[in-house]
Amino acid sequence: MKVVLVFQPKNTLHLETMSIEKKVRKICCIGAGYVGGPTCSIIAYKCPEIQVMVTDVSQERINQWNSDKLPIYEPDLDDIVKECRGRNLFFSIDVEQAIKEANLILISVNTPTKTYGMGKGRAADLKYIELAARTIARVSDQSKIVVEKSTVPVKAAESIINILKANVKPGIRHQVLSNPEFLSEGTAIRDLLNPDRVLIGGEQSPDGQEAIAALSDVYGHWVKKEKIITMNTWSSELSKLSANAFLAQRISSINAISAICEATGADVTEVAHAVGTDTRIGSKFLQAGIGFGGSCFVKDVLNLTYLCESLNLPEVAAYWQQIIDMNEYQKRRFADQIVKCMFNTVSNKKIAILGFSFKKNTGDTRESPAIYVCKYLLEEGAKLQIYDPKVNHDQIMWELMKPEISENPERVKELVEICDSPYHAIEGTHALAVCTEWDEFKELDYKTIYNKMLKPPFIFDGRLILDHKMLQEIGFHVETIGKRLSRPPVCRPYANSVQ
Ligand SMILES: NC(=O)c1ccc[n+]([C@@H]2O[C@H](COP(=O)([O-])OP(=O)(O)OC[C@H]3O[C@@H](n4cnc5c(N)ncnc54)[C@H](O)[C@@H]3O)[C@@H](O)[C@H]2O)c1
Structure with a gap:
């Protein structure tokens, strides 16, 4: 020393x-x-x-x-x-x-x-x-x-x-x-x-x-020693931003493909499987859904685009910015799909929102796609009954009453009810929207749920986790992301280009 x-x-x-x-x-x-x-x-x-x-x-x-x-x-x-x-x-x-x-x-x-x-x-x-x-x-x-x-x-x-x-x-x-x-x-x-x-x-x-x-x-x-990688400071800092940008990019890529699937009749789960079995690509992070959230991906990709601009690399900045834009598009698309399917109006209709955290097994709500889906539905005048297993009630209200989410917090209080159980959340609703992939949502008693909902009951599976065939057999009208489910042609919001 x-x-x-x-x-x-x-x-x-x-x-x-x-x-x-x-x-x-x-x-x-x-x-x-x-x-x-x-x-x-x-x-x-x-x-x-x-x-x-x-x-x-x-x-x-x-x-x-x-x-x-x-x-x-x-x-x-x-x-x-x-x-x-x-x-x-x-x-x-x-x-x-x-x-x-x-x-x-x-x-x-x-x-x-x-x-x-x-x-x-x-x-x-x-x-x-x-x-x-x-x-x-x-x-x-x-x-x-x-x-x-x-x-x-x-x-x-x-x-x-x-x-x-x-x-x-x-x-x-x-x-x-x-x-x-x-x-x-x-x-x-x-x-x-x-x-x-x-x-x-x-x-x-x-x-x-x-x-x-x-x-x-x-x-x-x-x-293990071989897993500890050392390098210069700037490479290390850039590696973290790059890793998050690559992960976010995969989600936006598969979500972009999901829109094409809906328009063509292809099935995003099948496409993701086919693409992911290529060992050069790999199967992880190819799950289509309502977009990524959390405290890191949005922030870090934005941070990377800003860094590119500061370095006078506008083409590179635009490249990474598109990942954020696709994510916004996907959240909006899901909310629009709900409105269009419910006969173009959700005003005063009760909708159950299942899941509010940005992903399962966390109570973190930062940048959660559920916030934006709720925001768009509230703007259309829907009444929301929200349930999440790990997010406390105050946290949900706090997110929805932020100035960038709602211009009228009093209206949010009128339109939103936070529920202690999924069965409470679906009571008397016209529709149910899954916004987080919590495992418990797969195990719910959907026959009981069917009986408690108004008819026709809609299910919007924003995370592709439910058994759609079983739900259709019960009598639900089911919509999801990246695939057309067989149903009466009452609503095919993205299905009008190629038949
Ligand atoms: N959350 C993740 O999954 C994750 C993963 C990898 C990296 N990161 C990065 O790690 C960092 C922390 O993220 P987080 O999710 O833990 O944030 P967080 O907001 O949960 O925690 C940060 C904490 O720091 C405290 N703090 C702020 N300034 C302080 C100060 N001067 N003295 C003492 N405490 C102070 C805050 O009160 C807060 O409790 C961020 O840069 C994030 O991007 C987060």
């Missing part, structure tokens, strides 16, 4: 370490959200000798992490937290103290799309990252490894480095690494325990390599 003599005020001589410690003993995570909470729980679980302190500015979030009802739902997360909490996993509001004590700091704060100023609606808002960096610089008395875990535009680490350099105390030299997180909500614990790869980007210098080695050792407790 290198040492340097530093003159402190009052002319006292003080020994200050310049380099980072080679072994990680205490971790501070800034941001106790969907990434910080589960990631640190797994680190604590797999590395009992490392103390992990997860911090957040939100007292409420920290209280929840310290309670029996965790702030996020993830399969198996409860058990892991219960095992480690109080042993080597702690949750605290005291961000500064945790930074001081740690020798490795994970920045896992949110990087939402900017809602103001330059890059509004597209660029990532890095104000929380910057604040975290300034706090680290201000309170640190030793050199630390600072790990950028949040998803950021390329070269964001440079801003962190500059802030740290300009504000640190004498003799301190932090190392900044990029270590993007690839977990997927709903399978976060599985993904963290068995990642496809761990990516670590760092400075191509001896100090940078030491920092990379220290972080690699942490993951090395449970991830």
